[in-house]
Amino acid sequence: MDVFKRYAISFSLAGIILYFFTIWVEEKNDGMMPHNLSNKTEEKLAVTIPSKKYYEKCLDISGNQQLFFKFYSQFPISFNLHYHEEGEVFYEIKEESVAEYNYTFKPENRAYYCLMWGNPGKEKVEIKYELNIQSRYFN
Structure with a gap:
């Protein structure tokens, strides 16, 4: 169970970091490339x-x-x-x-x-x- 908790925490932190990184990249490049x-x-x-x-x-x-x-x-x-x-x-x-x-x-x-x-x-x-x-x- 200890290993499961470590993996769960690691994946949660990685997901949160990736989420905020994606928001930052989209804000920096807003209007640079059209969606279509x-x-x-x-x-x-x-x-x-x-x-x-x-x-x-x-x-x-x-x-x-x-x-x-x-x-x-x-x-x-x-x-x-x-x-x-x-x-x-x-x-x-x-x-x-x-x-x-x-x-x-x-x-x-x-x-x-x-x-x-x-x-x-x-x-x-x-x-x-x-x-x-x-x-x-x-x-």
């Missing part, structure tokens, strides 16, 4: 966005890459391309009412860039989007 970060470099998808909701896709894009994207929706929606830095949001593109968009974004610096579509309407809306991360320097 995708590792895909190419994607074609149709998404249904309920009324008054949004859909977000975040990507890690470096300064020597470019992001080609386009989308279409049957009703006008809000759209933006943004990134987070030290708790603030910076918008590269911000559209309040757009039904289609076709663009090649060339970032100056590496960041986690997020494409966000919002449905301000009373009905659900389907968007079809395509994205592709490419190198800016072709051989």
Whole structure:
């Protein structure tokens, strides 16, 4: 029984230390990496966005890459391309009412860039989007 108590105390202390360490790491890195970060470099998808909701896709894009994207929706929606830095949001593109968009974004610096579509309407809306991360320097 003595061995059991020692192991129980050791595991309890390790669990408590790990718990507080995890909280500390999350606070130090808050806003550094989006929760919905995708590792895909190419994607074609149709998404249904309920009324008054949004859909977000975040990507890690470096300064020597470019992001080609386009989308279409049957009703006008809000759209933006943004990134987070030290708790603030910076918008590269911000559209309040757009039904289609076709663009090649060339970032100056590496960041986690997020494409966000919002449905301000009373009905659900389907968007079809395509994205592709490419190198800016072709051989």
